[in-house]
Amino acid sequence: MNWKETYLRLADDVAIKVLEQPYLYSLSHDELYEINDEAKDFLEQCDGTSLGKELTDNAEFVEYCLTENLLEASDSPSPIKVPIVYGLNPSLRYLELNLLHKCNLRCAHCYLGEQDQKELPLASAIQITEQFAALGGLRLVITGGEPLLYKKLPEFLDTIAPLKLRRVLFSNGTLINDRTIKELNVDEIQFSLDGWEEGHNRLREAATFKKTVDAIYLAKANGIDVSIATMVHSYNLDQFDRLQSFVEEIEATDWGIDIMTVTGNLAAHQDFAVPYETAAPFLDYGYGGGYHGSSEGYACGRHVLAVLPDGSAVKCTFYQDSLGNAVEDLKQCWLNAKHIPLNDLTECQKCPALADCKGGCRFRAKTPLGRDPFMCIAYGIDAPE
Amino acid sequence: MADDRRIKMQCLLHNRQKQRLIVGERIPVLADLSQLTNLMFIAFKDSIDEDQVDILHPATEVKKLFAGEYGIFLSSCSRVVEVGEEIVSATLLTLWKGNPLVAFIMTCPTYQHKGFARQCLINIMSDLFDSGYIYLNLVVSAKNIRAVTLYRSLGFRNCITDY
Ligand code: SF4
Numbered sequence: 205m206n207w208k209e210t211y212l213r214l215a216d217d218v219a220i221k222v223l224e225q226p227y228l229y230s231l232s233h234d235e236l237y238e239i240n241d242e243a244k245d246f247l248e249q250c251d252g253t254s255l256g257k258e259l260t261d262n263a264e265f266v267e268y269c270l271t272e273n274l275l276e277a278s279d280s281p282s283p284i285k286v287p288i289v290y291g292l293n294p295s296l297r298y299l300e301l302n303l304l305h306k307c308n309l310r311c312a313h314c315y316l317g318e319q320d321q322k323e324l325p326l327a328s329a330i331q332i333t334e335q336f337a338a339l340g341g342l343r344l345v346i347t348g349g350e351p352l353l354y355k356k357l358p359e360f361l362d363t364i365a366p367l368k369l370r371r372v373l374f375s376n377g378t379l380i381n382d383r384t385i386k387e388l389n390v391d392e393i394q395f396s397l398d399g400w401e402e403g404h405n406r407l408r409e410a411a412t413f414k415k416t417v418d419a420i421y422l423a424k425a426n427g428i429d430v431s432i433a434t435m436v437h438s439y440n441l442d443q444f445d446r447l448q449s450f451v452e453e454i455e456a457t458d459w460g461i462d463i464m465t466v467t468g469n470l471a472a473h474q475d476f477a478v479p480y481e482t483a484a485p486f487l488d489y490g491y492g493g494g495y496h497g498s499s500e501g502y503a504c505g506r507h508v509l510a511v512l513p514d515g516s517a518v519k520c521t522f523y524q525d526s527l528g529n530a531v532e533d534l535k536q537c538w539l540n541a542k543h544i545p546l547n548d549l550t551e552c553q554k555c556p557a558l559a560d561c562k563g564g565c566r567f568r569a570k571t572p573l574g575r576d577p578f579m580c581i582a583y584g585i586d587a588p589e
Numbered sequence: 590m591a592d593d594r595r596i597k598m599q600c601l602l603h604n605r606q607k608q609r610l611i612v613g614e615r616i617p618v619l620a621d622l623s624q625l626t627n628l629m630f631i632a633f634k635d636s637i638d639e640d641q642v643d644i645l646h647p648a649t650e651v652k653k654l655f656a657g658e659y660g661i662f663l664s665s666c667s668r669v670v671e672v673g674e675e676i677v678s679a680t681l682l683t684l685w686k687g688n689p690l691v692a693f694i695m696t697c698p699t700y701q702h703k704g705f706a707r708q709c710l711i712n713i714m715s716d717l718f719d720s721g722y723i724y725l726n727l728v729v730s731a732k733n734i735r736a737v738t739l740y741r742s743l744g745f746r747n748c749i750t751d752y
Contacts (some may be wrong), residue, residue: 228749233731235596235747243752265752272594457734488702491738500603500744559603560742 207266210277212259213252218274219287219368220247221340223295228274229342231370231391234429234457236342236496237274250275252282287368291340296538297507298495299336300345300521303329303354304513309376311408312473313435313464322513326356328531330363332511335534337367342496346390347374348513358387365389374433377419378412385422392429392457395420400447403440407476417450424454431458431492436483437476444489458492463578465522465568484582503544503563509537517541522567544573551575557583594731598740599748602718602725611708613671617664617679624676625651625669632695637733642693650693659692660685666716668709670700678705680713682725686751689717691727694736710743 214220217232226244228237239247246260247269256266256277269275291297304323307314324332333344344364351357351373361371371390380388395416398404404413423430432451434440440447451459463483464476495507509527510518516526517537528537546552549563551574561583563569564576580586617625629647633639643650655662660683670678678696682689696706717725727745729736 233592233594235731238599238746238748238750240750240752243749246752262752265749268597268749272596491735493738496741496746500601559744 205277205279207263207270207277208255208257210256210279211252211254211281212250212256212266213276213278213282213284214247214250214286215273215276219289220244221289221291221342223291223297223340224293229368230272230274231368233273234343234370234392237272247275248286248288251286252278252284289338289340289368292535292538294502294506294543296336296339296509296534297342298345298509299332299341299343300347300508300510301329301332302347302349302510302512302521303351303357303360304349306353307348307350307376308353308378309350309408309410309412311376312476313407313437320513323354324511324513324515326360328515329360332515332530332534333364333367333369335530337364337369339535339538341369343370343372345372345374345394350376350379352379352384358389361387361389372431375419376408376412377416380419380422382422385419385426385428388423388426388428390428392431393419393423394431394433394458394460395423396433396435397447397450398435398437399440400443400450403437403443406439407435407437420454429457430454431460432456433460433462434490436461436463436478436486438478439476441478441482441486444486448489459490460493461487461490465565480578480581484578487582501546503546503549504566505541506543509534509541520567549573549575555580555583555585557585592732596729596731596737596747597749598727598729598737598745599750600714600725600740600743600745602714602722603744604715604718611670611705614668614709614712615671617667617669617681619655621669621676622651622655623648625679625681628676628679628695628697629693631697636698638730638736641730654681654683654692657683659683660690662692663689666713666720668713670705670709672700678709680706680709682713685726688724688726689722691725694727707739707743710739714743 218228218230221227221229226239226241228239249259260266270277305320336344352375372392372394373388373390374394377395397416398407401413405411420430434447505519508520510521511530512518515529515531517528517530518524518526519541527540530537546558546562552558552563561579564579568578569576626648629642629650633642633644653659663682663684666689667681669676677700681693683692694706714725729740
């Protein structure tokens with residue numbers, strides 16, 4: 205089919221997001237494409253009412269967009285309203301929405317510690333998500349606790365489905381079954397899988413491995429992307445090769461490997477903690493996780509915000525300092541967030557790995573502008589005392 | 590459904606500090622042609638990217654590269670890594686539409702996960718910046734998630750700015 209003689213329209217899962225610069229975002233592939241102003245002007249006109257030849261003569265660009273499934277071509281007009289949203293600078297791209305703190309498990313490493321009964325009311329969860337979408341958000345991470353314990357989860361997911369956001373659910377997988385999977389209107393589920401059976405069950409303090417693996421297969425069978433998050437701990441170090449074959453078999457979109465941060469429950473279960481030197485090589489098993497690349501020149505958290513079940517916004521779930529009430533004004537919460545330029549990381553200035561490491565995790569660093577000792581070891585840099 | 594997408598990526602070069610040179614890292618020369626041919630075959634055969642090169646005719650691919658058919662071959666900004674006498678990794682650049690392009694990046698399977706490609710790319714990016722280039726481009730198959738992860742960590746972004 206010659207695209208010049210067809211009606212061009214933006215694909216259903218694609219939106220124009222004008223953040224620090226214009227982007228095209230594909231929700232289903234979670235890809236963020238930088239475009240220029242001319243491309244944006246052209247794509248804004250791809251509303252299914254005009255023939256390709258009336259819009260452009262740039263065959264290379266159009267053909268690339270068609271092969272990437274960013275544009276669709278049809279023989280007859282099929283009008284749409286081209287989704288375009290203008291964000292802030294810096295842009296808020298990723299929101300971690302903690303619907304509740306309740307969980308059905310008591311994992312040894314849980315950073316939440318004592319669980320409370322707080323829940324974000326459905327109306328508030330929707331309100332926050334709508335604000336996030338209006339600010340140009342990309343990925344909404346729906347988490348808790350265990351989000352499947354949130355009674356109105358299906359209603360919440362169905363309500364926010366039309367917003368041009370990628371919906372990612374974080375779950376331990378134990379409550380996902382043939383019935384509940386049908387209610388999970390999401391693009392991706394990230395499962396916590398912390399070892400191959402023994403290591404996983406030990407950390408979870410329950411025999412949940414099989415349930416989680418079954419849930420992963422169920423999600424795949426229902427056309428939902430799957431990603432995996434794994435903690436390195438003292439009882440799973442011999443299980444990473446087996447985990448790797450599984451992760452490859454299920455074609456996980458992302459395998460995040462992390463080390464434990466001694467907070468919450470882990471304070472009472474320190475036998476799970478692994479020395480940094482032992483844990484660092486395991487990071488190489490993982491992939492993905494870079495989201496779409498953070499802005500050059502800033503430390504972690506440049507585009508991320510978390511909202512707790514009481515509606516307060518925080519920098520990330522390790523930090524408790526409230527940036528304001530997200531239900532009332534998510535934008536103001538984001539404007540209240542402080543971003544750390546790499547130039548301010550005094551101890552990292554001479555480090556040859558700074559451009560890649562970006563100072564690692566600010567929570568793990570011993571001082572607000574100090575080094576992250578774990579990343580120093582991972583990059584082979586002399587760690588601070 | 591198979592994911593056949595080919596992602597165009599671009600990195601804004603900056604004054605990145607050079608990594609230490611890997612032992613055996615050097616600029617490729619014409620005499621490397623046959624070794625590069627062998628490397629292309631073993632690096633791509635049965636890999637996720639096998640369909641990205643003419644795997645039955647790797648010699649033709651490498652000759653075309655040296656002959657400038659994929660854009661002027663930027664040999665001085667390319668790198669090979671030798672272990673003993675054997676080339677085990679190569680990152681080969683051309684000049685395409687005015688910008689440097691990573692035409693081939695390949696590592697012998699037994700030498701993967703040693704950071705050769707990463708370190709070569711960092712050194713190449715530093716050389717390109719010193720030579721006055723602004724961007725480095727590459728095209729990667731979307732299904733090669735590990736490669737995409739590496740490139741993102743080095744500052745590459747999906748990019749279709751050639752409108
Ligand atoms: S490796 Fe250590 S010193 Fe270097 S940037 Fe990362 S945290 Fe800072």
